[in-house]
Amino acid sequence: MLMLQTKKTSAGFTLLELMITVAIVSILAAIAVPTYLNYTRRAYFTELVAATTPFKIGVVECYQNLGTITGCNGGSNNIPANITTTTGNVATAAVVNGVITVTPVAAHGILATDTYILTPLPVNNTITWSSSGGGVTNGYAS
Numbered sequence: 001m002l003m004l005q006t007k008k009t010s011a012g013f014t015l016l017e018l019m020i021t022v023a024i025v026s027i028l029a030a031i032a033v034p035t036y037l038n039y040t041r042r043a044y045f046t047e048l049v050a051a052t053t054p055f056k057i058g059v060v061e062c063y064q065n066l067g068t069i070t071g072c073n074g075g076s077n078n079i080p081a082n083i084t085t086t087t088g089n090v091a092t093a094a095v096v097n098g099v100i101t102v103t104p105v106a107a108h109g110i111l112a113t114d115t116y117i118l119t120p121l122p123v124n125n126t127i128t129w130s131s132s133g134g135g136v137t138n139g140y141a142s
Helices: 015-051 053-066
Strands: 090-096 099-104 116-123 126-132
Touching: 015 053, 015 090, 015 099, 015 116, 053 090, 053 099, 053 116, 053 126
Parallel strands: none
Antiparallel strands: 090 099, 099 116, 116 126
16 A cells, blocks of 8 residues: 655745844834824824914905004904914914914924914015924924
């Protein structure tokens, strides 16, 4: 009687295969996690940028009425009142002589120092805006 021998094959992974897989996943995570965190910070900061819209409109109206940016302050000359209590992601928002400064609520990696500042630049009876502040420096807004 002849006996046939069958060769058993392994159904698992070798240590080298597992190490390569872990290395690939680690590299992907090292790229994806910071990108995702930056994306969520920018999305969070979008509310701050949107909060400036009524103030921008008010400053433009004030400039058209007064012929100057001086005196265009929050709560006067068709400019909405300054925000002094937390509203959503906005801790405070203020307008002084046309300059709009929005301070965020510190959360999701955004710090209170990551402000968004819009400075009006009157040229030929129109206003263009220059943005600055910690949020712009960190790339959360442009």
